[in-house]
Amino acid sequence: MIAGPLLLLILPLAMGGIVYILRRWLFPLSALLSAGTAVLLGIAVVTLPLDQPVSAWGGRQIAMGETVTLLGRELVFEQSDRMAMAFLFFAAAGLFLLAWRFAPKTLLFPIGLGLLSLLCGALLIRPLIYSILLIEIAAALSVFALQVEGQGATRGGIRYLTFTTLALPGILVTHWLLERYAVTPDATELLDQASVLLAISFALLLGVVPFHTWVISVADDSVPLAGAFVLAIGNGAVWFLLLDFLEAYPWLGSHPLFGSLVSAAGLVMVIVGAIFTPTQRRFGGLMGYAALLDSGAALIALGMNSQLGVALVLLSLSVRPFGLILLAAGLSGLRARNGGANDLDSLRGLGWQAPWSTVALVFGSLSMAGLPVSAGFAWRWALCRTLAPSDLGTALVLLLAGLSVMAGVWRGLSSLLMRPRSAEDRSVIPMEPSEGWLTAVVVVVAVAASVGVGLFPQYVAPLADRLAAAYTFFLN
């Protein structure tokens, strides 16, 4: 019998090794194998029952719900982990599929599979405190994927690693404080100390202002799709971890300052994102600030201290990959034709040579801005509508922030689509785009998925609602 948690840990790791060997000679196959593995595991996580083993190949049985002890720590796969795991695997599959066309020769595939294994481990391990060690190992591993091959050391990886390392002590020491509190329940100051440590650690991990510099560096100075992996999937896992912490330690969520502190932190992130997005002269920076803004909006939702707020956070997590991955794929396509530069001046007129990259970039940006006909709209509009009756100011700030992201994108687009002025220059633009039909198909499918979620949110929102029901910390 194969225990489910072990399967989720070992299969991606083993496939990562195979993909690493294959990528030297058969990189399309390695990309498709990566995407296939992620899809397969996503389907297994969603469909296989937890309470009874099922027969798989060769008469072997898989028991998804079986608890495994590894190095003295338990790996527990619970009902609430299902959607989190499904999110990780399906988002990674989408990213691998786009990376197949836009960044086929990067280390993203083997490292991405390794990261999936570690992030799953972080969500499954009990006590939860030890998950930070796996997140830290994942951060160190992601440095290899974030580094652009053939270029000097990029800042994104080392900054990400630095901030994750700084978050490590706080969460580990919390475990000791809580053990002491269990022995001496009168010492409530221990809970206060634990709350402060957890707040600082999660602020570092989520890139809350003023600890946000790693978010911008990861987006601006690294392989764009690897940056999207960290910001959408890695950060998504941290969000799920935060929700697990709130569920495991309900006193955190019921702290009198919790709602106001989290909302204020989120609002500051939204304002910083809104101010700096339109001033960016590089698409990478724009992606970073847009991601910061989106995280801030999710914190505002969490600060509502309600079940609806949790559902909105989960909705935001499920739609964020659409925007970030499309934006990063578009940026990858454009950078590949431009020697790696991503500033607006060097991308001038490139939209005509790489139309599908431009399409991906525009629709990804639309989603990150939360504007209509995009996946991001589904959750941002729901948040604004929920906030408007009680906090009109914050709702207006969110709407204006979305427009400010669009202003930045518009500026970039005007540079991308600049037409050559002289007839001599005009001949430089090829009549046929240099991106193949396969790239066009992949981009069209991804854009259609994003638009589909934006147009029919009624199919995604109930999933977020159902998942939110697993978290009861605001109900007590």
Add this chain to the structure above:
Amino acid sequence: MPTLVELVERVSFLAAMPAVAGILVTAGLLVVNREWRLSVIALTVQYFFVALLLTRQIRLELAAVKGLIGWLICMVFYMTERQASVLQQPTVDDGAPPAQRWRRWVMSARSSFSLLAVFLVAVAAYAGTLRFPLPEALFPGDITLACYLLAGLGLLQIGLGESPVQVGFGLLTFLSGFDLGYVALEPSLAVAGLLGAVSLLITLAAAYLRTAQATAGEGGVP
């Protein structure tokens, strides 16, 4: 041949304030100095002193393993920098005219500033030990001071570091400070192993970035 226990007993007189002083000097050198050979030696000696202090907190064998992991890390940095200096031979120090070589041993304005910052952090760590002592039952005063020094100087190194290797030194120094304190709280082998794995992966990541820097022809200060 003397056993490990006998060897440790011979140097056990160092496992108190002398080790803390050694940590201050080595961590300070890592911040002030930019010569990679000296930095690697400083890190090696720092891991020796940390392992020595760890023998008072945990079993000798476990402390020895942590020390060995530290020295393995130093080996990785040494080999990376050797490789990088070969790749950069025409542009960096070895190619400089003999008349300019002495300059690297003279204290620059940056080094003077770093030294002042090290002094301030050391004072803050000492004040912190007196004002916010860690639980006396688990942490004697000198170990608390060593933890604060390592964490503070590690953070300073991260802030002032210009290259991936310098930031790596800072992260490892910071983690050493945390590890020195945390082993008393959580002595489990699994956590010790995972923290060792974290340190090794940080080293490999920093070494990878340093190699990329050298291959791309960027000077970078090791």
